[in-house]
Amino acid sequence: MQQYTQHNKKFILAACGSCIALAATGAQAQSIRLASVHAVRFVSAHNEQGGLLVTPSPDLPESCGLTGTWFEAVGSIGSNILATGARAVSPDGNVVVGWMMSPSQVPGGEPMSHPFIWTPCGGMQEMLEEIPGVAGGSAISVSTGGQVVVGITFGQSPIGYKQLSRTTTDVVLDMDSGFATSATSVSADGTVMVGSASDLLGRQAYIHTSGWQGVVALGDLLGGAGWSDAYAVSAHGDAVAGQALSSQGPQAFVWTPQEGMVGLGDLPGGAFESSASAISANGSAIVGVGQTASGGRAFRWTAQSGMVALGDLAGGDQASEALAISGNGAIVVGRSMTAAGFEAFIWDATRGMQRVEDVLASTLAYDFPDWILTAANGISSDGSVIVGTGINPDGFAQGWVAHIPVTHCEADYNNDGASNTGDYFAFLRDFFTGTADINGDGETDSQDFFAFFTAFFTGCE
Template structure:
């Protein structure tokens, strides 16, 4: 047997026998502050797949301004030439930010894209309508941007943008008044989700180049009204909301199950909305009405929908005294970093970030599995290096 391979296998068996595992991140919660110069008011709308960069908006001397947060920099404005007012989406490593600002010459909102190298770049609008576009989501590498523009087809039309094609309209579902909005896109940029008006009413859709825009239906029992907001990395899981016999209900869709309701938190009017989903589709976050008002939730198939604040307090022992978590808007690919909006102990609206640890989270692999994957990767690397 190859000596390197034999040694690596022996190492893996030895570590497994004595229960050695690599340290995971400690659970934590913190407010993200605000931009300087304005009345304190910040919100987080998204997080990079690796969990290191949070985007949203703060309130600066310029008014509402798109923000980008890292642990090292704190919250900083994305830029002001032109000013991006809202940052809605971010690439996997946090290097590309998309959102919207206002075009005073065209007299309407405009989709914008930012990188450190280019600064803020205007993406324009679809042709034929009054000027109005917003960028909501981006692919993992930031090369594909999705959102909504105003076209000659109707008031609003979902778009897909690349550097090569510019902004291209995606059409809409047949049968209703022309309207479609695109919110999120798969990691490779090939699958887009949002909503459109169909013959049934407002309907969640999933788009690919091959199929075009396909309606995802609705939950049963209510007036027809569904929307897709979040998507897993490979596009196989779509989350948002539908209309059930109970009311507006957070939903999760796959090809195999169709649209399935996720319930809501107890105590308030029945209402829930799913905003984000982990890379593999197993963990969903959003907000629900509860006895405490609007409240952030986290869901998985084992434990169902739970108050995120209660999970952080009871499962992880964190102190969130004085905080109200009103919504969870984004989640990292591994399901361990959640961001959102809330009311801080001073009574101000503030963006926040919560980091879970893998040992208390059933949605991620056990440390032994991660160790095994790492060892086999090491074997492959060493053998390749010798050959």
């Protein structure tokens, strides 16, 4: 457990899988230990066959016509909500999910985290109200339109862990008490879930497909049998990224049905350790954190470039971590340590790494509020909606969502900041492998071909 001071406020960071850190003002800080853990899938509507579902909202609203640059807090901190955190945003940017900390319903009990779903015009709504025996949890990932949400729940028993995934008709992935599991990411189309499950032999990354009936273990890296975690899945579920133990040490990986699990290596210098946290829509770009001589550093990986460090924000100890990536792989968000503590960043090939707060302050039509944006945890597919966690003006941990309009040049296909022959050949390579969905309709076809070449011959301003 690590304690640090930021802007004259003390915080506790809990370095364990069953803890959530709760920020407080002054010298007060609380580490909330969470009990029995379950991985769970939530669905936003009942089907014709019936069955138990968690229904976040009967009709999820969209963006309410909000345009331009805007920033909004997620939830209202008060007597019923002690803290919130925004973990992810749907690919279309309309739905935010995460956790909110509420006081215990038992006198003298500890506060408990609860998953929520939030929209700009619908506000926040707690989930899990219909599942008996569930004390709390956290929503971690959400599909397009908010139709499928995955995360973890915390049971009332102080011991034992159990996997629970609720579908429209049954419970799947049920494991014996004493085994821990997690659901960490869902594909944009909502058909594939990934996570990890523990047994007596270790911890294994899995992918859950085939109408939520099929579970496939992703295997191991050479020399590291017995431990792997899946953290992200591509838009259609055909590529998975995460971390696995290898003969060299913990290593970021990408998994595909064709090639299985492949290690991505590490950044030069420092102890060997890397981890992948997010993947682009077609699986071609992966981001995470690797080790350098100066510590952990955010990276972006492609098959062509390999693992490339993204730098860090000015000040601090040069530590940074990439947490999310846009659908086309061009925009990366995360957090970086500065003299003020961890701060949220946004990165692209043209402008490099910037503080999210600086970008907002330069484009908002009003003064940016007195927030400390500590991490950017999620980003929409087009890169315009970013969500994260921060410290609000009253000193409490609170989630936030920001909309920053993005102008992307389609001619810069490989996202290196310029339009040239490299983009031409990169597009052709992906087009003939079926992964060049320029217009975002879920298919690679002649419309994508003409869309790219129209943009390519127009060029970038």
